[in-house]
Amino acid sequence: MIALFQSMSSYKSRARPARKFNQSSVPRWVPVNKSFIALTKLILRSAAARLGLAQAAVTLRCLNHQGYRHLLLVDDVRDLFIAAAGGAEEFIISTQEANSTPFNGFEAEAALSLPVDYAAVGNAPHRLGYLVVQMAPGVQAGSDLRHELQMVIDEIVRVISRYQSRYRSIHWYGDQCFWVGNSHALRQLDQRIDQLAKRNCPVLIRADKGTGKIIAARRLHDIRCSETAPFIESDCREWEPGSAAAILQSLRSCASGGSLFLRNLDALAPRDLLALRHFCLEWMAATRSGESLSLVFSLSRIDIDPVAVGMGWMIHFVEPLALPSLAERAEDLRDLVQFFIAEFALAGELHLQDDALQLLAKHSFSNHVDGLKSLIKELALRAQGNEITVAQLQPVLAAHSQTCAVE
Incomplete structure (x- = not known):
């Protein structure tokens, strides 16, 4: 028995306490912020181009609290938190620039609407909103359109789930381990x-x-x-x-x-x-x-x-x-850089010039995102002014390459 406890003391078993989430706090974990809106627009516009849609939009059930809009991921409008916030509302994200209704040139008779259902683990699915689309002039809706639109809904729900995991990581696991990018x-x-x-x-x-x-x-x-x-x-x-x-x-x-x-x-x-x-x-x-x-x-x-x-x-x-390497996630590089700069910059706004970002994209990081994170931390500490130039980046990249070679 003594040997068991000795062996057990030498490894790090991370056990999280089994406490139940307060359902009224769940919506705060998925804010409808700029990045969420941008990702949803990207999905809708891609679907519109692929399926021949004149316009597409998703209506989402939200609530406002302390000046922020959050997805309503619980199906209990009687919750005191929701009541105190003034009740639920619908927020529209569309392929158009403005997230508002009605659409320009929208024809309700020609529109197709599908429900967007969301189900947290252990809970029955509930109606989060609707996906509404309208075909472009001269384009006929094929027999597989509903199946294709359901795939669009599934992708939107996956974005919601990823955002929920992100805020669960911060509030539940106590760290910031989550994927950044799309x-x-x-x-x-x-x-x-x-x-x-x-x-x-x-x-x-x-x-x-x-x-x-x-x-x-x-x-x-x-x-x-x-x-x-x-x-x-x-x-x-x-x-x-x-x-x-x-x-x-x-x-x-x-x-x-x-x-x-x-x-x-x-x-x-x-x-x-x-x-x-x-x-x-x-x-x-x-x-x-x-x-x-x-x-x-x-x-x-x-x-x-x-x-x-x-x-x-x-x-x-x-x-x-x-899991994909950092090289396979080249589209995420800018988002990752901005995320780490926001974490490490000591004062004010800091960003990489475009040519510096292009140089960074050509660099091979031995520890993938961890390696990029270490490099951005070094850049943030050395930065003079609000911009990181190629001249500032080159010596840090050279030092990083030497360190990797030694390792």
Whole structure:
């Protein structure tokens, strides 16, 4: 027993207290701010161009509180918080520049309306608003139009879910681990996570450092589990050799009913890998008996072959989830830079000149987003004035390359 506690003290199991969210506070986590409106407009305009729509809009059920507009993600208009805020309202985001109604040239008789339903984990779906579209002159609505529009609705709901995860990360997990941007790679990742979350199977995250493995694990947890369910994270690199069996049983007890995220499995010794395999077989038997526990694993690098490190059996046990590198998220670079500048700038506004941003885009970061974050922090500390020029950026990039070469 003493040995168990000694081994347990050497790893960092991050257990979050299982406290229930106050439903009246949930809407505050998804503000209808400029970035949310911009992302929704991007989705609507892309759909309009693809489907031959004259105009498209989504009406969203919102409330105003302390001067800010928030999505109403709970279906209880009697809530005291909502009553104090003056009740719910509808906010329209459209393909037109102004977010207002009616549309210019809008014909209600020729419009098609589909409901936008939202369901938080553990809650029944409720009506958040409607997607309203009107075909362009001379364009006939095809038989597959409703299916295509439902895909547009699904993408909007995924944006809402991502924003909810962002504010859950800040208020619930106490950090700022969330994806920034709306690149094609991130949108595809959202879809993949949604698909995996609907299956009751373990997930193996394959990605390099700095690509967001903890974000992906939390996102799976948020979709699969209720708000009160525990999320337990443990790094296998910090386990005492030979202690895996005892640690896994302890973690299983802590994470029961929620999610267990085991990081860096490739750090385990052969004996501990056998203990992990036995643990997974026990999990399979327990889930057939009705036990609820979501398993998420990760490897330290994307190029690690599970077979080469003694985990060939796991290939048939898990669903893989590959995360995009920073190079694959080039569309997100500007958003990421602005986000980190806002975090690290000591005084006033600070931004990169366009030619400096182009130079930054050509740089290869060894730790992906983490590497970019470190570089922006250095730039913010060195910055003189409100603009970062190529001349200021070049020596920092050179120093960053030397540091990576040494590592």
